[in-house]
Amino acid sequence: MRRPPALPNQPGPPFDAPAARRLRSALGMGPEHVAHDLRASYGMPYATPDLVRAWEQGAVTPTSPELTALAGALWCSPGDLIGRPRTLREHRIARGVAPEDVAMAVGLDLLPYLEMEEAGDWRGTERQSAVLADLLHLSLPDFVTVTGKEEKLAELLRGAVTTRWQAQVRQLGKLVPLDRHLIETALRALHEEYQGRMTATLSWGDTPASAQAQRLGEDFLTRIVTYFWTAVERGTPARP
Known part of the structure; x- marks a missing residue:
């Protein structure tokens, strides 16, 4: 067969x-x-x-x-x-939970839940989100990813390190439920790290070392979400 x-x-x-x-x-x-x-x-x-x-x-x-x-x-x-789950569906499968059970637990009909899961666009309330995170044992970084907020988080973080980090604190606080002081500490350190790299590219001029610093700066922006969560976990950012 x-x-x-x-x-x-x-x-x-x-x-x-x-x-x-x-x-x-x-x-x-x-x-x-x-x-x-x-x-x-x-x-x-x-x-x-x-x-x-x-x-x-x-x-x-x-x-x-x-x-x-x-x-x-x-x-x-x-x-x-399963390798490291990324989507809501992958986390559910990894935990061995049926979609019907998730839908029932969070108080949704099955079809609307499946549509959110397939689209990667979680639209549950704060209470439903808390139930979902508890049921699937989602860490905060995982929850941000599976609910489709990671791209917005990356956008805010890139803005914080390339301009004034203070301007992004409030928006980040709305996106991720973290203590304001912790957000400020992480953003300040990430900003200093990135700006230090960019200053090096200017001071070295058009040299191989400057080009290398530029590449590292670009890599920093690409991986900014990872560095942010490391900064939150440790209190200081992980250096690339």
């Missing part, structure tokens, strides 16, 4: 192929044993040892139902087989 195609709007989650191989080996199972279990216990009549090998080699990515079944066959949670 042929493997059914994945639905266009249901791509597989970020699968950790090496983890699947390690977990299978740790159980003393061969690909044929996993395939048999998938057929016999998880309703996958098309599962073959070759398909299991293809997953483990990264040649094929399992769909969400396949990943859940594979986790059952390997006696692990779906999260053990």
